[in-house]
Amino acid sequence: GQQLNQSPQSMFIQEGEDVSMNCTSSSIFNTWLWYKQDPGEGPVLLIALYKAGELTSNGRLTAQFGITRKDSFLNISASIPSDVGIYFCAGLHTGNQFYFGTGTSLTVIP
Amino acid sequence: GAGVSQSPSNKVTEKGKDVELRCDPISGHTALYWYRQSLGQGLEFLIYFQGNSAPDKSGLPSDRFSAERTGGSVSTLTIQRTQQEDSAVYLCASSVSGSNTDTQYFGPGTRLTVL
Numbered sequence: 001g002q003q004l005n006q007s008p009q010s011m012f013i014q015e016g017e018d019v020s021m022n023c024t025s026s027s028i029f030n031t032w033l034w035y036k037q038d039p040g041e042g043p044v045l046l047i048a049l050y051k052a053g054e055l056t057s058n059g060r061l062t063a064q065f066g067i068t069r070k071d072s073f074l075n076i077s078a079s080i081p082s083d084v085g086i087y088f089c090a091g092l093h094t095g096n097q098f099y100f101g102t103g104t105s106l107t108v109i110p
Numbered sequence: 111g112a113g114v115s116q117s118p119s120n121k122v123t124e125k126g127k128d129v130e131l132r133c134d135p136i137s138g139h140t141a142l143y144w145y146r147q148s149l150g151q152g153l154e155f156l157i158y159f160q161g162n163s164a165p166d167k168s169g170l171p172s173d174r175f176s177a178e179r180t181g182g183s184v185s186t187l188t189i190q191r192t193q194q195e196d197s198a199v200y201l202c203a204s205s206v207s208g209s210n211t212d213t214q215y216f217g218p219g220t221r222l223t224v225l
Contacts, residue, residue: 004152031210042114042201042216043153050211088152092210096141096166100152 006089006101013079014109021104022073023089031092032065032072036085037103043088047074079108112136114217116202122223123192131187131220133202139215141208142185144177147199147219156200159185160208192224 006023013019023032031050035043047058049065049072056063062075072091076083089101115134123129135142140161145153155169159179170176174192179185189196199219205212 006152041218042203044216045213048211048213090153096143096158096160096208096210097155097169098153098214099155100145102150102152 004089004091004099004101006104008104009102010105010107012107012109015079015081017079019076019079019083019106020073021087022071023091023101024071025091025099026070027091027093028069029091029093030069032063033090033092033098034061034063034072034074035088035090037088038085046087076106079106081108081110084108114202114204114215116200116217116220118220119218120221120223122225124225125194126191128188128190129192129222131189131200131222133185133187133204133217135183135185135202135204136215137183139204139206140182141205141212141214142179143203143205143214144185144187145201145203146171147201149198153201156187158208189222192222194224197222197224 033048034046037043047063052069053067054065060077086103086105088103090098092098117132142159144156147153157177158166174190177187199221201219203214203216205214
């Protein structure tokens, strides 16, 4: 299937720092999604992007749909301890089959 | 609750046995998805149900895997003759209509361990 390269794999940051992670694909996507997964739970949708170049914010989170439609990034500003978790990107070309990245594990040190 | 529920939360089985995993989607959601999440990996699409349409089974890894959705609500994922490589967390999600703009709401998953 399609491969989404998500980086970095893991991050250890101090509380208050900003975080940036990204996803790249060899294929064009029409939708990009960013999810957060806490231990023992299913992923929860953070931000959805539907148009190339779109920049969307949700509180301290900002995500962009790359202009080439082959990448997306997620920024978290002023990180707090509850931001800890695994962040996944997901892309959709057509149909209903979403392809997920391998995740970025975020640890916030108080 | 109002969310997607899955059972059991954990399942340990012996190699070669069959297992059934259950998903109760959010009431009124017509679209239902099954994913598999192996350790340290992203989610791998398995199967998609939308209303009364034929399911999209393109993600099922082998013919040992099958799924049903009865009455447009509850779904069961069955794995026959389990293998150790089937060990993973199996996640179910539902959405209102299956449109790519609909949010998929995930259940907590079933952690399957095949010994």
